[in-house]
Amino acid sequence: MAERGGGGKARAADPARRAAWEVLKTVRVDDAYANLVLPAVIEHFRLDQRDAAFTTELASGTLRWRGLYDAILATCVDRALSRVEARVLDALRLGVHQLLAMRVPTHAAISATVDLVRDIGNEGAAGFTNAVLRKVSARDRDEWVAEVAGPAGTRKHLEVALSHPAWVVEELARGLGPTRVDELADLLQADNDPPAVTLVARPGRAEPAELPGTPTRYSPYGVVLDGGRPSAVAAVAEGRAGVQDEGSQLVALALARAGLDGPDRTWFDMCAGPGGKSALLAALAAERGAVLLAGERAPHRAGLVRKALAGASGVAGVVVADGARPPLRPGSVDRVLVDAPCTGLGALRRRPEARWRRRYDDMMNLVLLQRSLLSSALDLVRPGGVVAYATCSPVYAETSQVVGSLLGGRQDFVLDDATQLLPEVPDAEGTLAGTVQLWPHRHGTDAMFVAVLRRWD
Ligand SMILES: C[S@@+](CC[C@H](N)C(=O)[O-])C[C@H]1O[C@@H](n2cnc3c(N)ncnc32)[C@H](O)[C@@H]1O
Structure with a gap:
């Protein structure tokens, strides 16, 4: 050295x-x-x-x-x-x-x-x-914290002592909601703890037992890596397994587990880059004879999706497309995932610089995009089909509010109880009843949000 x-x-x-x-x-x-x-x-x-x-x-x-x-x-x-x-x-x-x-x-x-x-x-x-x-x-x-962070027990103290911008602390507090706001310090601390690497064994292609590590708490496919480089694991090098936070695995699982009336053949991942959820969804689709089409607006990220799906069954293709104008007939898809572009304030553990880069104004622009993508997904799904809306953010404006405002204008959709789709995950209800909100300090995952919307007409 x-x-x-x-x-x-x-x-x-x-x-x-x-x-x-x-x-x-x-x-x-x-x-x-x-x-x-x-x-x-x-x-x-x-x-x-x-x-x-x-x-x-x-x-x-x-x-x-x-x-x-x-x-x-x-x-x-x-x-x-x-x-x-x-x-x-x-x-x-x-x-x-x-x-x-x-x-x-x-x-x-x-x-x-x-x-x-x-x-x-x-x-x-x-x-x-x-x-x-x-x-x-x-x-x-x-001694320095006592000197520069002001009196303990205040919001200002948390911001400085746990190193988060004020607006981010405000949004995370709102995301926790009034009944959980006393968990704020635990959440901010969890954002400062680098996470262990989690792998996913893609079903039908690899078994979790093949992967070196400890099974994840909730996902049946996840393994927390013991140490070493993921690329040194044979199943990862061969694309049969991948690096994926447990929260992301659970989002894919919620979409796949939602019950459908009628056929279950066509799945669409609207915002697929770089392809982690697509790879798990394709494996789950293949198990029941369905196929996944992956869409992504950015061409280079669509390339990453192609790489993630190389050698997988259950793949209809990868298309470069704006999710607001998808290359599919309205009412033609059985399951849609909108893993929307978001502030990423739920993944601060793994993106150390993100909290300083994001601005409040970014969030408002993202909310407009999120609404337009979810609205487009609602048009794509057939009666009896489902749309999962997910973010790696727990921010109220990007999660419950987007879903609530879209549902308010669409009498043909109802919210499935996503907590029932993930019964193994305790204490995961979001601020909008029926949605799931995961938390790093509570579940050891990224703060993923997922809502499942069902078209009944
Ligand atoms: C949160 S990431 C998706 C992560 C991905 N589902 C995974 O698990 O690997 C959001 C993605 O949406 C893409 N995106 C942004 N705007 C889009 C749009 N209008 N239509 C389709 N994709 C878009 C971004 O380029 C980004 O790759």
Whole structure:
């Protein structure tokens, strides 16, 4: 492993820390997703397994805890943080994470960050970095939280201490609803705990027992991976299994389990990219002689769906199509999934940067799109057929409100009780009766929402 810290001047930065800084820079400059950038950066710096783990924790943890770290840095810097050069601020944040959340000795965390600042070309900020991090190192994490987060028990305290933007905390509180709002701190904490990797054994193609790990709590197809890379598992490499959060498995299951009157032949996944749910749905469809058509608006994501479905039975095809204008006759489909584009505020555990990137206004634009996609799906399904509307968000405006407003204008649809379709999952009722809302702190899954709407006429 590369040497970390120690005395001396003007050394090149430790590659593991430089790699973590590159991840932060790419997320900041290119709007990249940290989990997608990390493997490429680790490869580029030729990090061994131990250094790769260090870089992953350093980059992901820093992105997750940025809100708290910026509140701390603001008290240690003599000017507004917005006036600190962005690349130096990223290095400072990495330094704070090492000081307050990793077992890196103080002198090593500070001197390695000073080396990093020099290495990225800002020799002039070396003294500043050293002085700021010395101030940070004067207290431990709990002391800093007490200093910068205000009185415990307030919303403001939760925002800062658990590092979430105010509007996100507000929306998550509303999503929990008045009877559950006391779970807010547990939810925010769960967002900060990196999840274990969960695999799905696609039925008819792989058995959960083939996968190395522990069976998931609720999904009959899921296994929590013991460790190691998923791609090293033969069934994953062969496409018979895949990486998929248990919540997503349960959404597919709810759609497949809904009872139908009449034929059960044609399934449509309207927003299929990158194809995780399509692959599970196709396997479930094949078991009963039905076929799945997958639609996706973005051509490159449709390509990912094709890859996810390679070698699968039960596939009618993959089409690049706007779900608002699907290439299917109205009233012709037995089951439709609308896994709608959403804020993703239910998947913050696995997307450390997402909470800082999303804006309240994004949400309002997404709600309009969600309504239009669900409305189109309701037109596609035949009388007696079902539509599952899902999001990886627990935000009220994107979930219960979208479903409630569409149902209000469509006398030909009723809501099935989705909690009855997933009886193995306790305490999962959404704020709209009959919908299912999963939670990371309660179920150990992403905060997936699903409602099942049945056309009776
Ligand atoms: C939440 S993701 C779907 C995840 C996917 N079901 C899975 O399990 O892998 C939403 C997808 O909808 C796609 N999308 C956005 N607008 C769309 C539209 N108007 N019609 C169809 N797909 C759309 C996005 O490109 C994105 O791939």
